Structure formats: C-alpha cells, structure tokens
Amino acid sequence: MPYKFNASRRHKFVKPRFRVTNWSEYNESLRRRGDVTVWISDAVAHQWAADRRTTRGGQAKYSSLAIETCLTVRVVFGLALRQTQGFMRSLLRLMKLDLVVPDFSTLSRRAGKLDFEQLKQQAKSEPVHLVVDSTGLKVFGAGEWQENKHGTAVKRRSWCKLHLGMNLDTGEILCSDLTEESAADPTVLPDLLDQIEGVVASFIGDGAHDGDPVSNELQHRFEGVEVITPPPKNAVPSPKAESAPTQRDQHIATIQNEGRMAWQKQTGYTQRSRIETQMGRYKQVIGNKLKARNIKTQRAEAKIGVNALNIMNALGRPTFEKVS
Structure with missing residues (x-):
C-alpha cells in the first residue's frame, strides 16, 4: 500500500500482478456461502431450552444458543426480526423438530444480553x-x-x-x-x-x-x-x-x-x-x-456478523502467486 505522500507520483511505479492458483476450490467456497440448505445440528436442538436457574427471578424459556442461532440467520440473510422468526419457524417445520421459535420481541430484548465468550479465539x-x-x-x-x-x-x-x-x-x-x-x-x-x-x-x-x-x-x-x-x-x-x-x-x-x-x-x-x-x-x-437501535444490541449484531464472516472465510480462501 503506497504511502499517501507519494500518491502524486504513484503512476511511475509498476503495479504488480497476481494470479489465483486455486480457482476451482475458491469458486466452490463462494457457492457454499450462498447455500440455503441450512440445518440445525442435534447439539443445538438439545440445548434450545434454557437451563433451570437456581437464583431468584424469572425463568428464561430459550437458551442463549437459541437466540444466537436465530440472530445469526438474521445477519447472514439480511432479514428483519419478524422475517427471522418466520424463517426459523419454517426451518424447524421442515426438520420436524418440536421446538418453539423465539418471537421477534424476545430476539430484540435478549440480543443485548448475549455472552460472546464462545467467540473468543482458542x-x-x-x-x-x-x-x-x-x-x-x-x-x-x-x-x-x-x-x-x-x-x-x-x-x-x-x-x-x-x-x-x-x-x-x-x-x-x-x-x-x-x-x-x-x-x-x-x-x-x-x-x-x-x-x-x-x-x-x-x-x-x-x-x-x-x-x-x-x-x-x-x-x-x-x-x-x-x-x-x-x-x-x-x-x-x-x-x-x-x-x-x-x-x-x-x-x-x-x-x-x-x-x-x-x-x-x-x-x-x-x-x-x-x-x-x-x-x-x-x-x-x-x-x-x-439494524439494531441501541449500542448493546448493535454490539451483538456486529459480533455475530464477525463470527459469520469467519465461518464463510473458513470454507475457502484464494491463494495467489505473483506474475509480474
């Protein structure tokens, strides 16, 4: 990346050229990023309901993993909260899972309370x-x-x-x-x-x-x-x-x-x-x-977007070699 002070004479430098060496694998990874055959693993289905709390207060119906799963679908497919609820409801119906989808108000309320420790890198x-x-x-x-x-x-x-x-x-x-x-x-x-x-x-x-x-x-x-x-x-x-x-x-x-x-x-x-x-x-x-309106839910939305982008990049990345 040339330094900005040299921008006026940047045309004097020859721009290097690169060639992608794994086009077939990279093209397939790009196709898989748009694959709509989304499925819910058994581990997520078993942890859909929240654990019983031992302290005083109301009992949550859905686990943090269930809320994060729904919000991840929302970020990846660019849906509103109500459309996210409908998407997840149809997905669970296709999978014949007897699970209840969180409504849009629950998704909005719980988004700012998510704990993203699981996103910390190993x-x-x-x-x-x-x-x-x-x-x-x-x-x-x-x-x-x-x-x-x-x-x-x-x-x-x-x-x-x-x-x-x-x-x-x-x-x-x-x-x-x-x-x-x-x-x-x-x-x-x-x-x-x-x-x-x-x-x-x-x-x-x-x-x-x-x-x-x-x-x-x-x-x-x-x-x-x-x-x-x-x-x-x-x-x-x-x-x-x-x-x-x-x-x-x-x-x-x-x-x-x-x-x-x-x-x-x-x-x-x-x-x-x-x-x-x-x-x-x-x-x-x-x-x-x-899409979120306050800073807590906005941070959650950004964290989920980063995690989704990492998963997409893990499907395949291009490799380059310098041509000239």
Whole structure:
C-alpha cells in the first residue's frame, strides 16, 4: 500500500500482478456461502431450552444458543426480526423438530444480553501476526434520495465504529468491538487484546496507533512484540536514541535514511491493506448498516456478523502467486 505522500507520483511505479492458483476450490467456497440448505445440528436442538436457574427471578424459556442461532440467520440473510422468526419457524417445520421459535420481541430484548465468550479465539501454538484497523457502520441512513432529488433538509447521520483485529497468516478476525464514532482507536486496543489468547509476535496499525501508550500496552502484554506503526513526518527520535534506541527510533531512522516507501517494504507495513480488504468484505457480505437501535444490541449484531464472516472465510480462501 503506497504511502499517501507519494500518491502524486504513484503512476511511475509498476503495479504488480497476481494470479489465483486455486480457482476451482475458491469458486466452490463462494457457492457454499450462498447455500440455503441450512440445518440445525442435534447439539443445538438439545440445548434450545434454557437451563433451570437456581437464583431468584424469572425463568428464561430459550437458551442463549437459541437466540444466537436465530440472530445469526438474521445477519447472514439480511432479514428483519419478524422475517427471522418466520424463517426459523419454517426451518424447524421442515426438520420436524418440536421446538418453539423465539418471537421477534424476545430476539430484540435478549440480543443485548448475549455472552460472546464462545467467540473468543482458542490459544494457538504459533505466534499471531496481528493487524488492527477500524471502519464506520451506518446507524441512521434514510433520506439520501429525498435530499438529492427534492432538496429536503439534511438529516444528521449517525455512525458506529467497528474495530477489527485480523491474523495475517490465516485471515481470521481474532478480535472485534463496536464503539461510538467518537472513540479513538488507541483507547479500544486493550479491549481488543483481551480477546486474544496466545502470543502476538507483531502488531501493525495505522498512524493513530503511533505513540508510547500503544507501544507500552503491547510490550507489557507480549514480550518481544514488534510494533509497526508509521511515525508522522515531523517525528523526532527519543533522547536515548543513540544509546538505547526504541523500535520507534529505528523506524524514524530508516525513514530518514531510506525513505518511507522503503520502510514500508522492510517492515511489512504494506500488509495493512489486508485488514482494509477484510473490512470491505464485511460491508459487502454482512452489510454497511446496523439494524439494531441501541449500542448493546448493535454490539451483538456486529459480533455475530464477525463470527459469520469467519465461518464463510473458513470454507475457502484464494491463494495467489505473483506474475509480474
């Protein structure tokens, strides 16, 4: 990914070409993503009803797994809550299962109370190469046609910020969070790192993650982690740069001596474009809007979308080889 300061002379660089080497397998994985032969496993059917509670209070009728299953169908097929209830009702009828589908109001009420511990990634034996970025999801987006066609008053748009952390080796989204649009990326990073079990070998983030707070947080959690964040053009080395240079000091020296493009290639910062591709894939497959109305249910909707996207990616991913 070329640095933006070189955009005016980007045409002088030859764009590399790549070729997909597993077209047949990848095409089949894309077909399976749209397969409507959805089925409910016996394990889910047996856990459809909620366990009896031992504390005081009302007894839940449906388990969290049942609610999550219905909401996953809603996110994948882009349904409203009432249509989700009808879809699941017909599915259980085809399977001849004597189960009751949660009504749309129950799905809406229970969505914000789901516990997503089961979405936490399992510890991996090999270190993780993590890349983090964020994008915006629209919450209120009606009125564009009336504004452009009829010149009606401009309505305020509301956005939420989706933060994603991806494993560069597997393309799997390891951590995610949804915040208000005013939340800064470095403040969300500790919550993202809490979702990762295992060792992080390297971390790649954009310029918003540059600074001591992010670097100290990563080095405190993961010993020997390589932090790759682009320093600004007016960055200066630390006072101890000559005697005990930090990773940031080394990055600044490399940029000053060899240029920012060379630094990107040496450090592997160009791999950050893959998380931007993953965010585009999320908006293309899951959608760029949130149907939920409050932040708790919106977070649940985003978590379910991330989990569904990971399942789709596990069906098959393209492999490339450089042609020229």
